[in-house]
Amino acid sequence: MNSAESHALALRLYEAGRFEEALALLRQALADGESSEVWSDLATVQFRRGEVGEAETCFRIALQMNPNEVQAAANLGAMLLGQGRAADALPFLERGLATMTAEQRSAMQIKIISARHAVQLRPFGTAQKLEQFLRLYVSDDANERSYFETHIARYVATLEGLPEGNPGQRLLELGAAFHHLTAALIRCKGYEEVRCTDVWEGEPSCKRVLTSRDGKFRDEVTVDNFDLQSSPWPYADGGFDVVLCGEILEHLALDPMALMAEINRVLKPGGTLLLTTPNLASAHAVEQTLRAESPYCYGQFEVG
Incomplete structure (x- = not known):
């Protein structure tokens, strides 16, 4: 033979x-x-x-x-x-x-x-090791690095506060922007799908590849571009187990209840919403407001 x-x-x-x-x-x-x-x-x-x-x-x-x-x-x-x-x-x-x-x-x-x-x-279970993992996804752009350093403590706290993902579970990340958290939501939390939203102009829906700086990790995610506060959300009722709304509310110019209603619609019954927003009563936020600046760490109010 x-x-x-x-x-x-x-x-x-x-x-x-x-x-x-x-x-x-x-x-x-x-x-x-x-x-x-x-x-x-x-x-x-x-x-x-x-x-x-x-x-x-x-x-x-x-x-x-x-x-x-x-x-x-x-x-x-x-x-x-x-x-x-x-x-x-x-x-x-x-x-x-x-x-x-x-x-x-x-x-x-x-x-x-x-x-x-x-x-x-498990290996990235400590705050220090989680931070090391997150740093794998920060570019050399000065503005991005500045934003990352400002928010790293919040990023780690957010990951620690989210429930563990299970096979078949989906998470919706609102306002993903730099995608500093997105890879960690997949790799560290174990959700089968992480769907992202952004507000930049472009295709209504596109694919983005997230690659770690050392080239060890590579993930493809879908990013949907639309206005969270005024556009219909392109998701079915009860389509997500978890919604992450991190530092979004303070950016809204319209009534935030429209956003909250859509979050409620797309969450499965018994699902989890993790929502963070700056403390408006903090000394920092009061100082920013008195300067006609937004209470978050970047950007200014538009005054006409």
Whole structure:
């Protein structure tokens, strides 16, 4: 038999539970001509036989030969997650999503959420470590860095105050702006989907890729651009488990009850709203107001 024939017969034997014979044929196929598919299938058989170390080596060889071998990535990620190695598993699980069917993606998303829970919030559980994670998403722009430094304590407190996300749960982040919190909501809190709103001009809805400065983390989010206080919100009733409204109310020029009514509409019954706004009675806010400046840390009132 040639390599392809040995490989095909090995797969049939594997499906029949004849692992020893399948293993021998896969090794013969590799001897006749290496391929990433054979290495990946060899790893799968080894894993079923309990040869975890050997299986990991073979999966990694398959991915070195072909980084687009997504089934190998998915299987390696699932195996590592089962060993409690969530940090190692997460990149492979995410890579494995690339060419999956909708049903397969749904199952894999559950594994990814589990891995994120195990990896992120626990290591970044202290305020100091959460801050380190948040700094991975700050650009070199001077204005952005100034804004970040002003609000870092609030960012950390916000993350600590939000409930943990679970598979299938959705969070709506209002006024995401610089997206300083967005990646942490995905990576640290574990929500399956984080949807963002902004008020900048542009497409009504667009995709934005959030990449950490070290290149380790990469997430795609949907950003909806509309006026929170006067435009219809493009979301179904009860579509979100959590709504985050951080430092938004003080920016509104109209009655904030329209915004509150929409938040109530899009939240699921029993959902969570986390709302923060500056203390108007603080010395800082009073001083700002007397200067005809807004009570938040940036911007001025428009006086006509």
